[in-house]
Amino acid sequence: MDDYQAVRELLPAPPLSPEVERAGRERLAGAFAQERVRRGRKIARRSALGLVLAGAAAVALLTGVLPDRPVVTHGAVAPANANRILLAAATSVAATSDSGAWWGSKLIDGREFYDPGHRYLLRQTKSVESWIPADPETRTWYRETYLGAAPASSQAEAAWRAAGAPTSWTYGKNAPDLITDEGPPGVVRAARGKPWTFSSEDWDFRIVLAGKPLTRMNEVPETPEGLRALFSGVDDQALVDDVVRLLVYAPVTSETRAAAYRLLASMPGVSAVGQQTDTLGRTGQALEYQSGEFAFTEYAGRTRNRLVIDPATGMPLSIETRDTADGRLLRFTAIQESVWTDDNPLKEQK
Known part of the structure; x- marks a missing residue:
């Protein structure tokens, strides 16, 4: 199968009738019953080599990967395939423009955790906006805004109201929340904070790899x-x-992104979970894998990482850390926008 065929298979399809969908699922279940491939997982040591990106939060630990699940493509039910999804993303992202003076990235970082009484789930978020220059001698601009905390679902909201609809939650030193400047440490606040805009000449256009600095993105292979x-x-x-x-x-070229997807397609341990909705309500194709990194979450159980990709553009929509046992969301970074442009709105505001 070539990349273009993969793109065609992953483009959004019209909804199925209940009868067709039921029949397809029954056929798929029968096929899975006859032939089930168990994929082994090799737990490798955590590498000392780190990829440090300016302003980026590290992704979390994964210790389990789900088997492939079905995905609907053009009126038929077929098993999801990580290789097909990644090659389709490579083809799509290679067609995007990568010209411009600035790489603009708008992210939403979030966590979900229980209130101190363990009665309902809270979701706490903040936005992180960065504008990285193509010229490594130019300052990078940032804006962070604490977006507050609220019940994570309608069920959680009902429990929150029953508890008196509090507007802050006190945890103590080991709070599971995001690190913010809103309120004292250990206290989670519901109210939105004020935007904080700043620039830096240190966090500019760099990746640091085991002491090998790359000061220009065109030095990254394609x-x-x-x-x-x-x-x-x-x-x-x-x-x-x-x-x-x-x-x-990273603010890399479209060819480098395409190469990254093709490299992932050749890697063991990357599994497709089919069409999923990310934390911002967007639909994409999801992949899961086991991370070799330290888990940046207070959750003590086994976790996995999920990467959600927009099949139309090939761009990542979000990366999530979930509980392996029940799939509960623990933390996430959702990419609202990442684009090359000649305009930097943060610089223009100063």
């Missing part, structure tokens, strides 16, 4: 082989982590 060589010396889990971070956070 082939899967080149990226594999760039990230040499790490195990498979660390390589997947590095490539995913590059896709989500």
Whole structure:
């Protein structure tokens, strides 16, 4: 199957009738009953090699990967396939423009955790906006805004109201919330904060790889082989982590993004979970994998990472950390926008 066929299969399809969908699921269930492939997982050591991107939060630990699930494509039910999804994303993203003086990135970082009484789930979020210049001698601009905390679902909202609809929650030193400047440490506040805009000449246009600084994004290879060589010396889990971070956070060329997807397609341990809705309500194709990194979450159980991709553009929509046992969302970064442009609205406001 070539990349273009993969794109055609992953384009949005018209909804199925209940009868057709039921019949397709029954056929798929029968096929799975006859032939089930169990994929082993090799837990590799955590690599000392880190990919540090300016202003980017590290993704969380994964210790489990789900088997492939069905996905609807053009009126038929077919098993999701990570290789097909990634090659389709590579073809789509290679067609996007990467010209401009600034790489603008607007992210929503969030966590979900229980209130101190463990009665309902809260979702706390903040927006992180960065404008990275193509010229490495130019300052990078940032704006962060605390977006507040609220019940994570309608069920949680009912429990929150029954508890008196509090507007703040006190946890103490080991609060599970995001690090913000809103209120004292250990206290989560519902109210939105004020935007904080600043610039830096240190966090400009860099990736640091084991002491090898790259001060220009055109130094990043544009082939899967080149990226594999760039990230040499790490195990498979660390390589997947590095490539995913590059896709989500780095202001690289469209050819480099395409190469990153093709490299992921060749990696073991990346599994498709089919069509999913991300935390901002957008639909995309989801992949899950086991991370080799330290889990940046207070949750003590087993977790997995989920990368959601827009099949139309090939751009990542979000990266999420979920509980392996029940799929509960623990933390996430949703990409509202990432684009090359000649305008920097933060700089123009100063």
